[in-house]
Amino acid sequence: MKKLLHFLLFVSILGTSLSAYAVERGDPLKGQPAVRKRVLYLPERFEVTPSLGVSFLQDYRHTFLVGAKAEYHLNDYLSFGFSAHFAPFSINTGLTDEIQATLPNQLESDTWVNPTPSKDAMMSALNEIKLVMGPHITYTPAFGKMGLFSTVFFNFDVYFFGGLGIVMFEAGDLSPYTDTPDQYRQAVSAGTAGQKLHILVEEENGGMRFGPQAGIGFHFFLNSWMAINAEFRWMYIKRNAAGFDRNGDRVYEFIEAEGMTRDWVIVDNGDESWENTMFFHFGLSMFFPQFAPRSN
Amino acid sequence: MKTWAIVLFALFATWTLQGVPAANARGADDDIIMEEEEPSTTDPAGTPTDTPTDVGDGTDTGSTDSADPGAAVAGDDEKSLPKGDDEDARSYWSDIKVVPRKLILKQNRVELIPYMGVTLNDNLIRHIAFGGEFGYYMSDAMSIGVGGHMYTKQQTDRAYLTGLQQRVLPTLNQYLYTATLNVNYEAAYGKFAVHNKKILQWGIFLSGGLGVTGTEVIPRNAAHEPWTNMNITIQVGAGFRVFINQWLTLWGGVRNYMMQDKFENSNRTQPSADAGESNAAARFINNIVFQVGVSVFFPTSFEYTTFK
Numbered sequence: 001m002k003k004l005l006h007f008l009l010f011v012s013i014l015g016t017s018l019s020a021y022a023v024e025r026g027d028p029l030k031g032q033p034a035v036r037k038r039v040l041y042l043p044e045r046f047e048v049t050p051s052l053g054v055s056f057l058q059d060y061r062h063t064f065l066v067g068a069k070a071e072y073h074l075n076d077y078l079s080f081g082f083s084a085h086f087a088p089f090s091i092n093t094g095l096t097d098e099i100q101a102t103l104p105n106q107l108e109s110d111t112w113v114n115p116t117p118s119k120d121a122m123m124s125a126l127n128e129i130k131l132v133m134g135p136h137i138t139y140t141p142a143f144g145k146m147g148l149f150s151t152v153f154f155n156f157d158v159y160f161f162g163g164l165g166i167v168m169f170e171a172g173d174l175s176p177y178t179d180t181p182d183q184y185r186q187a188v189s190a191g192t193a194g195q196k197l198h199i200l201v202e203e204e205n206g207g208m209r210f211g212p213q214a215g216i217g218f219h220f221f222l223n224s225w226m227a228i229n230a231e232f233r234w235m236y237i238k239r240n241a242a243g244f245d246r247n248g249d250r251v252y253e254f255i256e257a258e259g260m261t262r263d264w265v266i267v268d269n270g271d272e273s274w275e276n277t278m279f280f281h282f283g284l285s286m287f288f289p290q291f292a293p294r295s296n
Numbered sequence: 297m298k299t300w301a302i303v304l305f306a307l308f309a310t311w312t313l314q315g316v317p318a319a320n321a322r323g324a325d326d327d328i329i330m331e332e333e334e335p336s337t338t339d340p341a342g343t344p345t346d347t348p349t350d351v352g353d354g355t356d357t358g359s360t361d362s363a364d365p366g367a368a369v370a371g372d373d374e375k376s377l378p379k380g381d382d383e384d385a386r387s388y389w390s391d392i393k394v395v396p397r398k399l400i401l402k403q404n405r406v407e408l409i410p411y412m413g414v415t416l417n418d419n420l421i422r423h424i425a426f427g428g429e430f431g432y433y434m435s436d437a438m439s440i441g442v443g444g445h446m447y448t449k450q451q452t453d454r455a456y457l458t459g460l461q462q463r464v465l466p467t468l469n470q471y472l473y474t475a476t477l478n479v480n481y482e483a484a485y486g487k488f489a490v491h492n493k494k495i496l497q498w499g500i501f502l503s504g505g506l507g508v509t510g511t512e513v514i515p516r517n518a519a520h521e522p523w524t525n526m527n528i529t530i531q532v533g534a535g536f537r538v539f540i541n542q543w544l545t546l547w548g549g550v551r552n553y554m555m556q557d558k559f560e561n562s563n564r565t566q567p568s569a570d571a572g573e574s575n576a577a578a579r580f581i582n583n584i585v586f587q588v589g590v591s592v593f594f595p596t597s598f599e600y601t602t603f604k
Contacts, residue, residue, distance in 0.1 A: 033492045033493070034489040034492050034493055034494065034495045035489050035492055035495075057416065057417070057419065059419050059454050076492070077491070093419070095419050095420065095454075095458075095466075098466070098467070099458065099462050099464050101562060102464045102562060103462065103464065114463075115463065116462075116463040116464075117462060117463070122462055141490055141491060142488045142489060142490045142491075142496075143488060143489060143492075144486055144487050144488025144489060144498075145486055145487065145488075146484055146485065146486025146487075146498075146500075147484060147485055147486060148483065148484045149483055149484070150485075156486075156488075158488070242457065242461045242462065244460075244461035244462070245460075245461070246457065246460070246461065273453070
C-alpha cells in the first residue's frame with residue numbers, strides 16, 4: 001500500500017511538473033513584434049519624391065511626366081500627401097501611327113459622303129494630358145528585406161494609396177477642318193463649299209477632369225533617408241481622347257441654296273467616356289528629418 | 297497515517313502550485329529578455345553580425361548581417377543564435393530560430409502552375425489566357441519547364457470607335473495559343489512583415505523561353521475567310537511568388553511573347569482572302585501578358601538538409 005502511495009505521489013509530481021514546464025515553455029514570441037530593432041523609416045517623417053513618369057496603355061499619345069510627391073507619414077502605416085506631375089511632351093502610340101498611315105493627306109472632296117478625317121485633322125483633334133495631380137491617403141501594410149542575386153540586400157516597403165485624381169487635358173482643335181451651318185451656307189452661296197468636316201464642336205475636349213485614383217508603390221531604401229520609389233498609379237477619368245463624335249448626336253439644318261436638309265455631328269461632353277488612365281512613376285524619395293530611429 | 301498525511305500534503309502542494317509557473321510564463325512573455333544590450337559582434341571575416349533580437353530584419357541597408365535574407369537563402373540560420381552570459385537566457389532562446397528557414401526548398405522538385413492572364417499592350421483587342429506551366433528545378437534557383445495557354449479575344453471599345461471616329465477599320469490578328477520551353481531563374485529572394493506581425497517570404501524570378509504562337513487574322517472584309525499563322529516566339533519575363541507553405545505559392549508575372557506575325561496588308565484593295573494572305577505584311581509583335589496563378593510543388597513535402 002505504501003509503495004502504491006509513493007508511486008501515485010511520484011506520478012502526480014511528474015505530471016504536474018511536465019505540464020508546468022510546458023506552460024512555461026509556451027511560445028515566447030507570441031504577441032511580440034515580428035521584427036525588433038528595425039529602422040523606422042516612416043513614422044512622423046516628411047517625404048519628398050521628385051519623379052519621372054510615363055503613361056501606360058494610352059490609346060493615342062504616350063505621355064511623359066515630370067513632377068513630385070510630398071507626403072507626411074503619421075505613423076508606420078498611414079500617411080497623406082499630394083502629387084503633381086507636368087507633361088512636357090508626349091509621343092504617338094503605335095495605334096496613332098497605324099491610323100495616320102491609313103488616312104488620306106487631305107479631306108475628301110465630298111465630305112458629306114465620305115467624312116474621313118485627314119492625317120492632320122485626326123492629330124489636331126486629339127487631346128493631350130498636360131497635368132496630373134491629386135491628394136491621396138497612403139496605407140503601408142508591409143515592409144521587408146530582400147536580396148538580389150544573393151549579393152545586394154536592401155530594405156523595402158510596399159504601400160497602397162487612393163484619393164482624388166485630377167487631370168488637365170489640352171484640348172484638340174478641329175476648327176481649321178470643320179464648318180458650321182452658317183459658314184456652310186455662306187460657302188455654298190459663294191461657291192466655295194467643300195473639303196470641310198461638318199462637325200459642330202460645342203465643347204472642347206480639354207480642361208480639368210476629376211475622378212478616383214489608386215495605386216501601389218514600393219520604397220527601396222538606400223539609407224536611412226533616401227529610397228528609390230516605384231509607383232503604379234491608376235486614374236479613372238472621363239475624356240474624349242479622339243476628339244470626334246461618339247454618341248451620334250447631330251443637328252439638322254435646312255440649306256436653302258441646296259434645297260435640302262443637312263446634318264452636323266455634335267461634339268460635346270456627351271462624347272466623353274470613362275477611361276482607365278495609368279502611369280508608372282520612378283523617383284527618389286527623401287525623408288526628413290534625416291535621422292531614422294530604431295524600434296525597441 | 298503519517299505517510300497518508302505526507303502524500304496528501306504533497307498532492308495539495310503540487311496541484312495548487314500549478315498556476316505559478318503559468319503566471320511566470322505570462323510574465324516572461326511580457327518581459328522577454330531580448331539581449332539587446334549586447335553589442336553587435338564581429339565575425340572572423342570582419343563582417344558585423346546582428347544581435348539575436350533582429351528576427352530577420354532591422355538592420356541598416358549598409359550592414360550585412362547574419363540575419364539577412366541572404367542567410368535565409370543559404371539556410372545558415374544556425375549561426376545567428378545568441379551567445380549571452382546568462383545560461384538560463386541561452387537555454388531559453390536556444391530553440392528560437394532567428395532566421396526563419398527558407399519555406400520551400402525546390403531542388404529536384406517539380407512545379408505545376410495553373411494560371412490565367414490578360415494581354416496588356418493592345419488597345420484594340422484584349423485576350424484572356426488560360427494555361428499552365430510545368431517545371432523541374434535543377435537547383436534551388438533554376439528550373440526548366442514547358443508552358444502554354446489558350447486565348448480568348450475581346451475587342452475593345454476603341455476598336456469600334458476607331459471605325460466610327462477615324463473611319464478606319466483596324467488591322468487585327470487574334471492570338472490562338474502560345475507554347476514555350478522555359479528557363480526560370482529565381483533572382484531575388486526576400487521576406488516582408490505584414491503589420492510587423494506576420495512574416496511572409498517571397499521571390500522574384502526571371503524567365504526566358506522559346507516556342508510558338510498561333511494567330512488568326514480578323515479580316516477587315518467580313519466576307520473574307522480568316523487565315524492562321526504559326527510564329528516562332530521568344531519569351532522573356534519576370535514575376536514574383538509569395539510562399540504560403542511547403543508546397544504552395546501565389547504566383548504572378550509579366551511575360552513578353554515576341555514574334556514576327558503576319559497581318560493583312562495595309563493596302564486595302566485585296567480582292568480576296570487568298571490575295572490578302574499572299575500579300576500579308578509581316579510585323580514584329582510584343583505580346584505582353586500579365587499572368588497570375590498558384591504554383592504547386594511535388595512532392596508536397598521535403599527534408600531540410602541543414603541544421604536548424
